[in-house]
Amino acid sequence: MATSVLALAIASYISLHPAFLLPPIGLLCYDILCQQQTPPAESGSAPTAKKVAVDQRALPKAIPFAIQLTLMFFAATLFLFSLSRLILTSWQFIPSVYLTPLQLPDLTPNPGLWWYFFIEMFDAFRSFFLGVFWLHMLSYSIPFCLRLRNQPLAAMVLMLGVINVFQPYANAGDAGAWLSSLCLLGHSFEGNSINPTAVSSLHRYSFPALAALLYCTLLGPAFHHLWIYAGSGNANFFYAITLVWNLAQLILLTDTLYAVLRDEWESERPEGKGREVRQI
Structure with a gap:
């Protein structure tokens, strides 16, 4: 837990967006801790039987664990801030690093969705829509953890x-990191028992999404060159x-x-398994 919290604090110290990963990472650490405290005789049983056999009173309490994790995260972040203040002898790095994505002063074209929208935005509505965009990105973290x-x-x-999709200054590196992280969900890419030649039995639109990503990878730099340079x-x-x-990316995200x-x-x-299901 301490290693993951420290890594998340370092990532959030460089940029604001990784802080949104605190709830899912905390849930993952709590799940691992619960598995470590499961008795050996029960840990080898079937998953459904394990859920019934485990005494919930023996597991660590969720609320104290969440408080401890949050305090560790803020303590690590505060230490990094103090270290930066000690090295730079100034707090100028705070507006330069953290207020830039919050206020969006630079509207240089990038692969994100924000720059064009705020170029067309009237100044009277700018603060309101900045808050809406940030709240929209923040609103996914807790629901994902609950569901x-x-x-x-x-x-x-x-x-x-x-x-990756909704951050203010999007870049290809974040897209590559997210696409690479999909390998962690390899169980959802298993072959279809009904049609063994299928890439996945669970993903429905992975081919159109990946084809569109390849299409944009080729045409994006060309359109940027035609506009900016040519x-x-x-x-x-x-x-x-x-x-x-x-x-x-949104199609691939919802498909995942x-x-x-x-x-x-x-x-x-x-x-x-393998049957078509329709929600009624």
Whole structure:
């Protein structure tokens, strides 16, 4: 737990967005702690039997654990702030690093969704929509933890995807990190027993999403060059391709969420594995 909290504090010290991962990482640490305190005789049993056999009173309390984790995170972040103040002898790094994504002063074109929207925004509404955009990104963390409380790793990966899509200054590095983290959910990419040639039995739109990402990877730099350097295009060229880029990531994100929920449902109801299900 201490290692993960320290790593998250370092990431949040560099940028604000990793702080949104505190709830899913805390849920993951709590799940690992509960597994470590499970008696050996029960840990080897079936998953469904283990849930019934484990005495909930023997498990660590969730609220004290959450308070301890939060205090450790803020203590580590405060230590990093103090160290920066000691080295720089000034607090100027705080507005430079943390107020920049909050206030969005630089509207240089990037693969994100914010820059074009706030270029067209009237100054009177700028503060309101900045708050709305940040609250929108923040609003996913707790619901993911509540719905995917039995799969905290999936909640963390999905929250990484949300941060990647909706952060103010998006970049290709964050997209690559999130796409790489999908390998952690390898159980949702298992082959289909009905159609063994299928890439996945749970993902439905992975091919169109990946094809759109490849399409944008090739055309995005071309449209940016035509607009900025060649002068033969305009902002709509580049912003249109960024919309397609983020739409493809959102399709992959929602498809991954569906795959995780479908895998959880099939684990609880093995008789429905591989069958088409319709919610009524």
